[in-house]
Amino acid sequence: MLLDLSLQKLLAGYRDNSIDPVEVIREAYHNIENHSQELNTLITVRDQAETLAYLKTLNKTLPLYGLPYVLKDSYATTELRTTSASKILDDYLSLYDATVHRKLKDAGAILIAKGNQDAWGHGASTENSDYGMGKNPWDPTRVVGGSSGGPAAAVITRMCAFAIGEDTGGSIRNPAAWNNISGLRVTYGRVSRYGCISYASSMDTVGPFAKSVEDLALVLSVIAGVDKYDATTSPKPVDDYLASLATSPVKLRIGIAPEMFADRLDSEIATNTKDFADKLASLGHELVDISLPVAKMSLATYYILAPSETSSNLGRYDGIRYGGTRALFTQESMRRIMMGSYELSSGYYDAYYRKALKIRTLLLQTFQDAFSKCDVILLPENPVMPPLLGDLIGDPLANMLADLYNTPVSLVGSPSLVIPSGFHKNGLPIGVQLVGPKFSESLLLALGHQYQQNTAWHTRSPQL
Amino acid sequence: MTNNQITNQDVQHLAKLVSLPLTDDRLNKLVDQITTTFEYINTLQAIDTDSTQETNQVTGLENIMREDVVEESRMLSQNQALQNAKHTHNGYFLVPAILE
Numbered sequence: 001m002l003l004d005l006s007l008q009k010l011l012a013g014y015r016d017n018s019i020d021p022v023e024v025i026r027e028a029y030h031n032i033e034n035h036s037q038e039l040n041t042l043i044t045v046r047d048q049a050e051t052l053a054y055l056k057t058l059n060k061t062l063p064l065y066g067l068p069y070v071l072k073d074s075y076a077t078t079e080l081r082t083t084s085a086s087k088i089l090d091d092y093l094s095l096y097d098a099t100v101h102r103k104l105k106d107a108g109a110i111l112i113a114k115g116n117q118d119a120w121g122h123g124a125s126t127e128n129s130d131y132g133m134g135k136n137p138w139d140p141t142r143v144v145g146g147s148s149g150g151p152a153a154a155v156i157t158r159m160c161a162f163a164i165g166e167d168t169g170g171s172i173r174n175p176a177a178w179n180n181i182s183g184l185r186v187t188y189g190r191v192s193r194y195g196c197i198s199y200a201s202s203m204d205t206v207g208p209f210a211k212s213v214e215d216l217a218l219v220l221s222v223i224a225g226v227d228k229y230d231a232t233t234s235p236k237p238v239d240d241y242l243a244s245l246a247t248s249p250v251k252l253r254i255g256i257a258p259e260m261f262a263d264r265l266d267s268e269i270a271t272n273t274k275d276f277a278d279k280l281a282s283l284g285h286e287l288v289d290i291s292l293p294v295a296k297m298s299l300a301t302y303y304i305l306a307p308s309e310t311s312s313n314l315g316r317y318d319g320i321r322y323g324g325t326r327a328l329f330t331q332e333s334m335r336r337i338m339m340g341s342y343e344l345s346s347g348y349y350d351a352y353y354r355k356a357l358k359i360r361t362l363l364l365q366t367f368q369d370a371f372s373k374c375d376v377i378l379l380p381e382n383p384v385m386p387p388l389l390g391d392l393i394g395d396p397l398a399n400m401l402a403d404l405y406n407t408p409v410s411l412v413g414s415p416s417l418v419i420p421s422g423f424h425k426n427g428l429p430i431g432v433q434l435v436g437p438k439f440s441e442s443l444l445l446a447l448g449h450q451y452q453q454n455t456a457w458h459t460r461s462p463q464l
Numbered sequence: 465m466t467n468n469q470i471t472n473q474d475v476q477h478l479a480k481l482v483s484l485p486l487t488d489d490r491l492n493k494l495v496d497q498i499t500t501t502f503e504y505i506n507t508l509q510a511i512d513t514d515s516t517q518e519t520n521q522v523t524g525l526e527n528i529m530r531e532d533v534v535e536e537s538r539m540l541s542q543n544q545a546l547q548n549a550k551h552t553h554n555g556y557f558l559v560p561a562i563l564e
Contacts, residue, residue: 202521212524299504319550320558323550
Protein backbone atom coordinates (compact mmCIF):
# COMPACT_ATOMS: atom_id res chain seq x y z
CA MET A 1 0.00 0.00 0.00
CA LEU A 2 1.32 3.46 -0.89
CA LEU A 3 0.07 4.81 2.43
CA ASP A 4 2.48 2.46 4.22
CA LEU A 5 5.31 4.71 2.98
CA SER A 6 6.71 7.46 5.17
CA LEU A 7 5.63 11.04 4.48
CA GLN A 8 9.12 11.88 3.23
CA LYS A 9 9.08 8.95 0.80
CA LEU A 10 5.66 9.95 -0.49
CA LEU A 11 6.81 13.54 -0.96
CA ALA A 12 10.01 12.42 -2.71
CA GLY A 13 7.89 10.21 -4.99
CA TYR A 14 5.62 13.14 -5.84
CA ARG A 15 8.65 15.28 -6.68
CA ASP A 16 10.30 12.76 -9.03
CA ASN A 17 6.92 11.66 -10.44
CA SER A 18 7.37 8.05 -9.35
CA ILE A 19 4.24 8.29 -7.16
CA ASP A 20 0.99 9.96 -8.18
CA PRO A 21 -0.67 11.80 -5.27
CA VAL A 22 -4.05 11.01 -6.86
CA GLU A 23 -3.40 7.31 -6.29
CA VAL A 24 -2.54 7.91 -2.65
CA ILE A 25 -5.71 9.91 -2.10
CA ARG A 26 -7.78 7.22 -3.85
CA GLU A 27 -6.19 4.62 -1.59
CA ALA A 28 -7.18 6.66 1.48
CA TYR A 29 -10.79 6.89 0.26
CA HIS A 30 -10.80 3.19 -0.54
CA ASN A 31 -9.81 2.41 3.06
CA ILE A 32 -12.39 4.88 4.36
CA GLU A 33 -15.12 3.20 2.31
CA ASN A 34 -14.08 -0.25 3.49
CA HIS A 35 -13.64 0.39 7.20
CA SER A 36 -14.83 3.75 8.52
CA GLN A 37 -18.51 2.91 8.94
CA GLU A 38 -17.86 -0.49 10.48
CA LEU A 39 -15.36 0.96 12.99
CA ASN A 40 -17.03 4.37 13.51
CA THR A 41 -13.69 5.97 12.70
CA LEU A 42 -14.79 9.16 10.96
CA ILE A 43 -17.70 11.54 11.50
CA THR A 44 -17.63 13.51 8.25
CA VAL A 45 -15.79 12.70 5.02
CA ARG A 46 -15.02 15.21 2.29
CA ASP A 47 -16.27 14.44 -1.19
CA GLN A 48 -13.55 12.62 -3.14
CA ALA A 49 -14.07 14.56 -6.36
CA GLU A 50 -13.80 17.83 -4.41
CA THR A 51 -10.56 16.63 -2.80
CA LEU A 52 -9.05 15.65 -6.13
CA ALA A 53 -10.10 18.95 -7.72
CA TYR A 54 -8.52 20.81 -4.80
CA LEU A 55 -5.28 18.82 -5.24
CA LYS A 56 -4.97 20.23 -8.76
CA THR A 57 -4.91 23.77 -7.40
CA LEU A 58 -1.92 23.11 -5.12
CA ASN A 59 1.67 24.11 -5.74
CA LYS A 60 3.79 20.96 -5.94
CA THR A 61 6.72 22.53 -4.10
CA LEU A 62 4.78 22.93 -0.84
CA PRO A 63 6.33 21.04 2.12
CA LEU A 64 3.33 18.71 2.69
CA TYR A 65 2.02 18.82 -0.88
CA GLY A 66 -0.90 16.51 -1.53
CA LEU A 67 -0.78 14.58 1.76
CA PRO A 68 -4.30 13.61 2.92
CA TYR A 69 -4.96 14.12 6.63
CA VAL A 70 -7.69 13.67 9.21
CA LEU A 71 -8.46 16.14 11.98
CA LYS A 72 -10.13 15.27 15.24
CA ASP A 73 -13.63 16.75 14.99
CA SER A 74 -12.74 19.28 17.68
CA TYR A 75 -11.08 21.58 15.12
CA ALA A 76 -12.99 24.35 13.38
CA THR A 77 -12.88 23.91 9.60
CA THR A 78 -14.65 25.84 6.86
CA GLU A 79 -14.78 22.80 4.52
CA LEU A 80 -16.52 20.31 6.83
CA ARG A 81 -18.89 20.62 9.79
CA THR A 82 -17.34 20.56 13.28
CA THR A 83 -19.33 18.48 15.78
CA SER A 84 -16.94 17.65 18.63
CA ALA A 85 -18.87 14.32 18.40
CA SER A 86 -21.92 15.96 19.98
CA LYS A 87 -25.38 16.31 18.42
CA ILE A 88 -25.36 19.82 19.87
CA LEU A 89 -23.10 20.80 16.96
CA ASP A 90 -24.54 18.32 14.44
CA ASP A 91 -24.97 20.96 11.73
CA TYR A 92 -22.40 23.54 12.86
CA LEU A 93 -20.28 24.90 10.04
CA SER A 94 -17.42 27.11 11.19
CA LEU A 95 -16.79 30.46 9.55
CA TYR A 96 -13.06 30.25 10.19
CA ASP A 97 -10.27 27.68 10.25
CA ALA A 98 -8.37 26.51 13.32
CA THR A 99 -4.73 27.64 13.15
CA VAL A 100 -3.45 24.05 12.96
CA HIS A 101 -5.71 23.43 9.97
CA ARG A 102 -4.70 26.72 8.35
CA LYS A 103 -1.01 25.88 8.71
CA LEU A 104 -1.42 22.39 7.26
CA LYS A 105 -3.47 23.77 4.37
CA ASP A 106 -0.89 26.43 3.68
CA ALA A 107 1.75 23.68 3.62
CA GLY A 108 -0.18 21.81 0.92
CA ALA A 109 -1.76 19.02 2.97
CA ILE A 110 -5.40 18.14 2.26
CA LEU A 111 -8.11 17.65 4.88
CA ILE A 112 -10.16 14.63 3.83
CA ALA A 113 -12.17 13.83 6.94
CA LYS A 114 -12.96 14.67 10.57
CA GLY A 115 -12.34 11.90 13.10
CA ASN A 116 -14.59 10.46 15.77
CA GLN A 117 -13.86 11.19 19.45
CA ASP A 118 -15.41 11.29 22.87
CA ALA A 119 -17.79 14.25 22.80
CA TRP A 120 -15.99 17.41 23.96
CA GLY A 121 -12.94 15.27 24.78
CA HIS A 122 -14.83 13.67 27.68
CA GLY A 123 -13.48 10.16 27.80
CA ALA A 124 -10.62 7.76 27.18
CA SER A 125 -12.33 5.39 24.76
CA THR A 126 -14.42 7.19 22.07
CA GLU A 127 -17.48 5.48 23.55
CA ASN A 128 -18.92 8.87 24.58
CA SER A 129 -19.68 9.87 20.98
CA ASP A 130 -23.05 10.72 19.48
CA TYR A 131 -21.78 9.23 16.20
CA GLY A 132 -21.26 5.65 17.33
CA MET A 133 -18.70 4.07 19.65
CA GLY A 134 -15.26 4.00 18.07
CA LYS A 135 -14.06 0.42 17.56
CA ASN A 136 -10.48 -0.79 17.74
CA PRO A 137 -9.12 -1.89 14.33
CA TRP A 138 -7.10 -4.64 16.08
CA ASP A 139 -10.23 -6.07 17.70
CA PRO A 140 -13.56 -4.39 16.87
CA THR A 141 -15.18 -5.77 20.03
CA ARG A 142 -12.87 -3.45 22.01
CA VAL A 143 -12.59 0.30 22.36
CA VAL A 144 -10.31 2.32 20.09
CA GLY A 145 -9.14 4.57 22.91
CA GLY A 146 -9.68 8.26 23.25
CA SER A 147 -10.65 10.82 23.31
CA SER A 148 -8.92 11.20 19.90
CA GLY A 149 -9.78 7.63 18.89
CA GLY A 150 -10.98 8.29 15.33
CA PRO A 151 -7.86 10.08 14.06
CA ALA A 152 -5.64 7.40 15.64
CA ALA A 153 -7.61 4.57 13.99
CA ALA A 154 -7.56 6.48 10.69
CA VAL A 155 -3.74 6.41 10.72
CA ILE A 156 -3.37 2.69 11.45
CA THR A 157 -6.05 1.76 8.88
CA ARG A 158 -4.40 4.03 6.28
CA MET A 159 -7.40 6.29 5.76
CA CYS A 160 -4.90 9.17 5.72
CA ALA A 161 -1.16 9.90 5.68
CA PHE A 162 -1.21 11.45 9.17
CA ALA A 163 -3.72 12.94 11.59
CA ILE A 164 -4.11 15.62 14.24
CA GLY A 165 -5.46 14.82 17.69
CA GLU A 166 -5.93 16.83 20.84
CA ASP A 167 -4.54 15.81 24.23
CA THR A 168 -5.81 17.18 27.53
CA GLY A 169 -5.45 14.23 29.92
CA GLY A 170 -4.10 11.58 27.53
CA SER A 171 -6.35 11.88 24.49
CA ILE A 172 -3.50 11.52 21.98
CA ARG A 173 -1.33 9.16 24.01
CA ASN A 174 -3.93 6.57 24.96
CA PRO A 175 -5.29 5.89 21.43
CA ALA A 176 -1.78 6.06 19.91
CA ALA A 177 -0.75 3.12 22.12
CA TRP A 178 -3.98 1.15 21.59
CA ASN A 179 -3.71 1.52 17.80
CA ASN A 180 0.05 0.90 17.37
CA ILE A 181 0.92 4.32 16.03
CA SER A 182 3.15 7.16 17.19
CA GLY A 183 1.62 10.18 18.89
CA LEU A 184 2.97 13.33 20.47
CA ARG A 185 1.55 15.39 23.27
CA VAL A 186 3.45 18.65 22.80
CA THR A 187 4.66 21.05 25.48
CA TYR A 188 1.74 23.21 26.58
CA GLY A 189 1.95 26.29 24.34
CA ARG A 190 4.08 24.76 21.55
CA VAL A 191 1.16 24.48 19.07
CA SER A 192 -1.70 26.97 18.76
CA ARG A 193 -5.13 25.90 20.01
CA TYR A 194 -6.96 28.67 18.16
CA GLY A 195 -10.04 27.08 16.64
CA CYS A 196 -9.85 23.98 18.80
CA ILE A 197 -13.01 23.42 20.82
CA SER A 198 -11.90 23.87 24.43
CA TYR A 199 -12.14 21.09 26.99
CA ALA A 200 -9.83 22.06 29.88
CA SER A 201 -7.94 25.13 28.75
CA SER A 202 -5.04 24.89 31.22
CA MET A 203 -4.08 21.47 29.78
CA ASP A 204 -5.43 21.31 26.19
CA THR A 205 -2.73 20.67 23.56
CA VAL A 206 -2.74 20.06 19.81
CA GLY A 207 -0.51 17.30 18.46
CA PRO A 208 0.15 14.86 15.61
CA PHE A 209 -0.50 11.15 15.07
CA ALA A 210 1.60 9.29 12.48
CA LYS A 211 3.02 5.94 11.47
CA SER A 212 6.48 6.84 12.74
CA VAL A 213 8.40 9.36 14.80
CA GLU A 214 10.01 10.66 11.63
CA ASP A 215 6.54 11.55 10.28
CA LEU A 216 5.63 13.22 13.59
CA ALA A 217 8.74 15.38 13.33
CA LEU A 218 7.80 16.57 9.86
CA VAL A 219 4.22 17.44 10.83
CA LEU A 220 5.28 19.12 14.08
CA SER A 221 7.72 21.33 12.20
CA VAL A 222 4.75 22.70 10.23
CA ILE A 223 2.22 23.15 13.06
CA ALA A 224 4.44 24.40 15.93
CA GLY A 225 5.01 28.03 16.76
CA VAL A 226 3.62 31.23 18.16
CA ASP A 227 0.16 32.38 17.07
CA LYS A 228 -1.22 35.82 17.71
CA TYR A 229 -4.67 34.26 18.11
CA ASP A 230 -3.58 32.05 21.03
CA ALA A 231 -1.88 34.03 23.80
CA THR A 232 -0.68 30.83 25.47
CA THR A 233 1.59 29.92 22.54
CA SER A 234 5.27 30.25 23.29
CA PRO A 235 7.51 32.73 21.45
CA LYS A 236 10.38 30.24 21.75
CA PRO A 237 11.86 29.47 18.32
CA VAL A 238 10.68 26.21 16.75
CA ASP A 239 13.43 23.58 16.44
CA ASP A 240 14.26 21.85 13.18
CA TYR A 241 12.69 18.58 14.33
CA LEU A 242 13.62 16.57 11.23
CA ALA A 243 17.25 17.66 11.46
CA SER A 244 17.31 16.63 15.12
CA LEU A 245 16.62 13.03 14.06
CA ALA A 246 19.83 12.84 12.05
CA THR A 247 22.05 12.47 15.11
CA SER A 248 21.25 9.62 17.51
CA PRO A 249 21.21 10.81 21.10
CA VAL A 250 24.16 9.52 23.12
CA LYS A 251 23.99 8.10 26.64
CA LEU A 252 20.83 9.76 27.85
CA ARG A 253 19.81 9.19 31.44
CA ILE A 254 16.43 7.43 31.27
CA GLY A 255 14.51 7.85 34.52
CA ILE A 256 12.38 4.97 35.72
CA ALA A 257 10.12 5.38 38.74
CA PRO A 258 9.23 2.13 40.56
CA GLU A 259 5.99 3.76 41.79
CA MET A 260 4.76 3.84 38.20
CA PHE A 261 4.87 0.05 37.97
CA ALA A 262 2.58 -0.54 40.94
CA ASP A 263 -0.64 -2.42 41.60
CA ARG A 264 -2.94 -1.17 38.88
CA LEU A 265 -0.61 -1.88 35.95
CA ASP A 266 -1.30 -4.90 33.72
CA SER A 267 1.62 -7.29 34.28
CA GLU A 268 2.33 -7.75 30.57
CA ILE A 269 2.41 -4.00 30.04
CA ALA A 270 4.82 -3.72 32.98
CA THR A 271 7.10 -6.34 31.46
CA ASN A 272 6.87 -4.73 28.05
CA THR A 273 7.85 -1.32 29.45
CA LYS A 274 10.84 -2.88 31.24
CA ASP A 275 11.86 -4.61 28.00
CA PHE A 276 11.67 -1.24 26.30
CA ALA A 277 14.01 0.17 28.96
CA ASP A 278 16.44 -2.70 28.34
CA LYS A 279 16.38 -1.92 24.63
CA LEU A 280 17.27 1.70 25.37
CA ALA A 281 20.10 0.47 27.62
CA SER A 282 21.37 -1.74 24.79
CA LEU A 283 21.42 1.36 22.57
CA GLY A 284 23.84 2.95 25.03
CA HIS A 285 21.52 4.85 27.35
CA GLU A 286 21.73 4.74 31.12
CA LEU A 287 18.76 3.66 33.24
CA VAL A 288 18.43 5.61 36.48
CA ASP A 289 16.00 5.19 39.37
CA ILE A 290 13.85 8.20 40.13
CA SER A 291 10.98 8.85 42.50
CA LEU A 292 7.64 9.90 41.01
CA PRO A 293 4.90 8.98 43.49
CA VAL A 294 2.32 11.09 41.71
CA ALA A 295 -0.03 8.91 39.64
CA LYS A 296 -2.99 8.69 42.00
CA MET A 297 -2.83 12.28 43.24
CA SER A 298 -2.49 13.56 39.67
CA LEU A 299 -5.58 11.70 38.56
CA ALA A 300 -7.60 13.12 41.46
CA THR A 301 -6.24 16.62 40.75
CA TYR A 302 -7.03 16.28 37.07
CA TYR A 303 -10.60 15.28 37.91
CA ILE A 304 -11.02 18.53 39.78
CA LEU A 305 -9.39 20.87 37.29
CA ALA A 306 -10.68 19.35 34.04
CA PRO A 307 -14.38 19.24 35.04
CA SER A 308 -14.08 22.74 36.54
CA GLU A 309 -12.63 24.14 33.34
CA THR A 310 -15.06 22.26 31.11
CA SER A 311 -18.07 23.42 33.12
CA SER A 312 -16.97 26.96 32.29
CA ASN A 313 -15.99 26.27 28.66
CA LEU A 314 -19.23 24.45 27.86
CA GLY A 315 -21.33 27.22 29.38
CA ARG A 316 -21.30 28.88 25.96
CA TYR A 317 -23.40 26.12 24.41
CA ASP A 318 -26.76 27.71 25.04
CA GLY A 319 -28.28 26.99 21.63
CA ILE A 320 -28.73 30.67 20.80
CA ARG A 321 -25.96 31.72 18.41
CA TYR A 322 -25.25 28.20 17.19
CA GLY A 323 -25.95 24.60 18.06
CA GLY A 324 -28.79 22.70 19.73
CA THR A 325 -29.99 22.73 23.32
CA ARG A 326 -28.13 21.62 26.44
CA ALA A 327 -30.48 18.63 26.77
CA LEU A 328 -28.33 17.05 24.05
CA PHE A 329 -25.26 16.67 26.30
CA THR A 330 -24.53 13.02 27.11
CA GLN A 331 -24.66 11.72 30.67
CA GLU A 332 -20.85 11.61 30.75
CA SER A 333 -20.61 15.29 29.79
CA MET A 334 -23.43 16.30 32.14
CA ARG A 335 -21.59 14.64 35.03
CA ARG A 336 -18.37 16.48 34.26
CA ILE A 337 -20.15 19.82 33.92
CA MET A 338 -22.01 19.36 37.21
CA MET A 339 -18.96 18.16 39.12
CA GLY A 340 -16.93 21.07 37.85
CA SER A 341 -19.60 23.55 38.76
CA TYR A 342 -19.76 22.01 42.25
CA GLU A 343 -15.97 22.14 42.70
CA LEU A 344 -15.94 25.82 41.75
CA SER A 345 -18.91 26.79 43.86
CA SER A 346 -18.75 29.01 46.88
CA GLY A 347 -17.97 26.96 49.97
CA TYR A 348 -16.25 24.16 48.06
CA TYR A 349 -13.78 26.19 45.99
CA ASP A 350 -11.04 26.00 48.64
CA ALA A 351 -11.52 22.29 49.31
CA TYR A 352 -11.46 21.33 45.66
CA TYR A 353 -10.33 23.85 43.04
CA ARG A 354 -7.79 25.74 45.14
CA LYS A 355 -6.52 22.47 46.61
CA ALA A 356 -5.93 21.17 43.08
CA LEU A 357 -4.02 24.31 42.10
CA LYS A 358 -1.74 23.78 45.10
CA ILE A 359 -1.16 20.15 44.28
CA ARG A 360 -0.20 21.23 40.79
CA THR A 361 2.66 23.15 42.39
CA LEU A 362 3.78 20.02 44.28
CA LEU A 363 3.71 18.06 41.02
CA LEU A 364 5.85 20.66 39.25
CA GLN A 365 8.41 20.40 42.06
CA THR A 366 8.41 16.60 41.90
CA PHE A 367 8.99 16.61 38.15
CA GLN A 368 11.69 19.26 38.49
CA ASP A 369 13.51 17.04 40.99
CA ALA A 370 13.12 14.05 38.68
CA PHE A 371 14.55 15.96 35.71
CA SER A 372 17.58 16.94 37.79
CA LYS A 373 18.46 13.23 37.84
CA CYS A 374 17.49 12.19 34.32
CA ASP A 375 17.00 13.54 30.79
CA VAL A 376 13.87 11.58 29.88
CA ILE A 377 11.30 9.74 32.00
CA LEU A 378 10.01 6.40 30.75
CA LEU A 379 6.42 5.65 31.73
CA PRO A 380 3.92 2.98 30.76
CA GLU A 381 1.19 4.47 28.58
CA ASN A 382 -2.06 2.67 29.40
CA PRO A 383 -2.40 0.73 32.67
CA VAL A 384 -4.71 -1.78 30.96
CA MET A 385 -5.39 -3.14 27.48
CA PRO A 386 -8.42 -1.82 25.55
CA PRO A 387 -11.60 -2.89 27.39
CA LEU A 388 -14.65 -4.33 25.66
CA LEU A 389 -17.04 -1.79 24.14
CA GLY A 390 -19.40 -0.46 26.79
CA ASP A 391 -17.24 -1.34 29.80
CA LEU A 392 -15.65 2.07 30.41
CA ILE A 393 -18.57 4.32 29.61
CA GLY A 394 -20.67 2.72 32.34
CA ASP A 395 -17.91 2.97 34.94
CA PRO A 396 -16.61 6.51 35.50
CA LEU A 397 -13.81 5.40 37.81
CA ALA A 398 -12.47 2.85 35.32
CA ASN A 399 -12.72 5.51 32.61
CA MET A 400 -10.62 7.85 34.77
CA LEU A 401 -8.05 5.19 35.60
CA ALA A 402 -7.28 4.67 31.91
CA ASP A 403 -5.42 7.99 32.18
CA LEU A 404 -3.46 7.04 35.31
CA TYR A 405 -0.04 7.64 33.72
CA ASN A 406 -1.18 10.50 31.49
CA THR A 407 -2.55 13.12 33.85
CA PRO A 408 0.72 13.82 35.75
CA VAL A 409 2.31 14.94 32.47
CA SER A 410 -0.75 17.00 31.51
CA LEU A 411 -0.72 18.88 34.80
CA VAL A 412 2.94 19.93 34.52
CA GLY A 413 2.74 20.85 30.81
CA SER A 414 5.56 18.55 29.68
CA PRO A 415 5.77 16.93 26.25
CA SER A 416 5.28 13.17 25.95
CA LEU A 417 6.01 10.93 22.99
CA VAL A 418 4.10 7.66 22.71
CA ILE A 419 5.53 4.94 20.49
CA PRO A 420 4.63 1.30 19.86
CA SER A 421 6.69 -1.10 22.01
CA GLY A 422 5.30 -4.56 21.30
CA PHE A 423 2.21 -6.72 21.60
CA HIS A 424 0.18 -8.26 24.38
CA LYS A 425 -0.54 -11.99 24.27
CA ASN A 426 -4.11 -11.07 23.30
CA GLY A 427 -2.71 -9.69 20.04
CA LEU A 428 -3.29 -6.02 20.84
CA PRO A 429 -0.56 -3.39 20.69
CA ILE A 430 1.23 -1.77 23.64
CA GLY A 431 2.90 1.64 23.72
CA VAL A 432 5.18 3.52 26.10
CA GLN A 433 5.59 7.18 26.98
CA LEU A 434 8.84 9.13 26.83
CA VAL A 435 8.43 12.32 28.84
CA GLY A 436 10.84 15.24 28.78
CA PRO A 437 11.21 18.72 30.27
CA LYS A 438 9.24 21.47 28.57
CA PHE A 439 10.21 22.14 24.94
CA SER A 440 12.32 18.97 24.72
CA GLU A 441 10.39 17.68 21.69
CA SER A 442 13.60 17.41 19.63
CA LEU A 443 15.20 15.16 22.23
CA LEU A 444 12.13 12.93 22.61
CA LEU A 445 11.72 12.60 18.86
CA ALA A 446 15.42 11.79 18.37
CA LEU A 447 15.22 9.07 21.04
CA GLY A 448 11.98 7.65 19.65
CA HIS A 449 13.42 7.67 16.13
CA GLN A 450 16.53 5.86 17.33
CA TYR A 451 14.31 3.16 18.88
CA GLN A 452 12.25 2.83 15.70
CA GLN A 453 15.41 2.53 13.59
CA ASN A 454 16.29 -0.52 15.70
CA THR A 455 12.85 -2.15 16.08
CA ALA A 456 9.88 -2.91 13.83
CA TRP A 457 6.87 -2.81 16.19
CA HIS A 458 5.66 0.44 14.64
CA THR A 459 5.51 -1.08 11.15
CA ARG A 460 2.79 -3.61 12.04
CA SER A 461 -0.81 -2.98 11.13
CA PRO A 462 -3.97 -5.01 11.75
CA GLN A 463 -5.46 -7.58 9.36
CA LEU A 464 -8.79 -6.08 8.37
CA MET B 465 -19.81 17.95 51.72
CA THR B 466 -16.23 16.80 51.32
CA ASN B 467 -17.09 13.88 53.59
CA ASN B 468 -20.83 13.57 53.08
CA GLN B 469 -22.96 11.58 50.71
CA ILE B 470 -24.18 13.65 47.76
CA THR B 471 -27.98 13.64 47.57
CA ASN B 472 -30.61 13.74 44.83
CA GLN B 473 -31.37 17.31 45.90
CA ASP B 474 -27.69 18.31 45.50
CA VAL B 475 -27.61 16.96 41.96
CA GLN B 476 -30.95 18.52 41.05
CA HIS B 477 -29.71 21.86 42.35
CA LEU B 478 -26.48 21.56 40.37
CA ALA B 479 -28.37 20.62 37.21
CA LYS B 480 -30.47 23.75 37.59
CA LEU B 481 -27.38 25.94 38.06
CA VAL B 482 -25.74 24.64 34.88
CA SER B 483 -29.02 24.53 32.98
CA LEU B 484 -29.10 20.79 32.28
CA PRO B 485 -32.47 19.03 32.18
CA LEU B 486 -32.32 15.63 33.94
CA THR B 487 -34.58 12.61 33.58
CA ASP B 488 -35.21 10.61 36.78
CA ASP B 489 -33.20 7.70 35.45
CA ARG B 490 -30.26 9.92 34.65
CA LEU B 491 -30.55 11.71 37.98
CA ASN B 492 -30.24 8.44 39.91
CA LYS B 493 -27.26 7.29 37.88
CA LEU B 494 -25.53 10.65 38.25
CA VAL B 495 -25.96 10.67 42.02
CA ASP B 496 -24.14 7.32 42.19
CA GLN B 497 -21.45 8.29 39.72
CA ILE B 498 -20.74 11.67 41.29
CA THR B 499 -20.53 10.07 44.75
CA THR B 500 -18.02 7.48 43.52
CA THR B 501 -15.91 10.07 41.76
CA PHE B 502 -15.83 12.35 44.79
CA GLU B 503 -14.74 9.45 46.99
CA TYR B 504 -11.67 9.17 44.77
CA ILE B 505 -11.06 12.92 44.61
CA ASN B 506 -11.42 13.32 48.38
CA THR B 507 -8.22 11.30 48.90
CA LEU B 508 -6.42 14.57 48.12
CA GLN B 509 -7.54 16.05 51.44
CA ALA B 510 -4.85 13.95 53.16
CA ILE B 511 -2.07 15.84 51.36
CA ASP B 512 -0.70 18.80 53.29
CA THR B 513 -0.76 21.93 51.14
CA ASP B 514 -0.96 24.57 53.88
CA SER B 515 2.32 26.23 52.89
CA THR B 516 2.03 25.58 49.14
CA GLN B 517 1.38 28.31 46.58
CA GLU B 518 -1.17 27.80 43.81
CA THR B 519 -0.20 27.19 40.19
CA ASN B 520 -2.71 28.77 37.85
CA GLN B 521 -0.95 28.13 34.55
CA VAL B 522 2.18 26.46 33.24
CA THR B 523 3.19 28.61 30.26
CA GLY B 524 5.71 30.72 32.14
CA LEU B 525 4.35 33.64 30.10
CA GLU B 526 3.02 36.85 31.57
CA ASN B 527 1.09 39.82 30.23
CA ILE B 528 0.82 38.84 26.58
CA MET B 529 -0.48 41.94 24.85
CA ARG B 530 -1.62 42.86 21.38
CA GLU B 531 -2.56 46.13 19.74
CA ASP B 532 -6.22 46.95 20.25
CA VAL B 533 -7.07 47.22 16.57
CA VAL B 534 -9.97 45.89 14.52
CA GLU B 535 -9.02 43.15 12.08
CA GLU B 536 -11.48 43.64 9.28
CA SER B 537 -10.49 40.41 7.56
CA ARG B 538 -11.83 38.47 10.54
CA MET B 539 -15.09 40.39 10.94
CA LEU B 540 -18.31 38.51 10.25
CA SER B 541 -21.15 39.97 8.24
CA GLN B 542 -24.56 39.95 9.89
CA ASN B 543 -25.63 37.04 7.70
CA GLN B 544 -22.52 35.07 8.57
CA ALA B 545 -22.98 35.71 12.27
CA LEU B 546 -26.55 34.41 12.08
CA GLN B 547 -25.73 31.50 9.78
CA ASN B 548 -25.50 28.84 12.50
CA ALA B 549 -28.38 30.10 14.68
CA LYS B 550 -31.49 27.91 14.88
CA HIS B 551 -33.83 30.83 15.58
CA THR B 552 -33.49 34.34 14.15
CA HIS B 553 -35.88 37.23 13.64
CA ASN B 554 -35.37 40.29 11.45
CA GLY B 555 -31.61 39.82 11.42
CA TYR B 556 -31.31 39.20 15.15
CA PHE B 557 -30.77 36.13 17.32
CA LEU B 558 -34.02 35.01 18.91
CA VAL B 559 -33.48 34.17 22.58
CA PRO B 560 -35.84 32.39 24.99
CA ALA B 561 -37.88 34.77 27.16
CA ILE B 562 -36.61 34.98 30.72
CA LEU B 563 -39.58 36.95 32.10
CA GLU B 564 -43.07 35.51 32.36
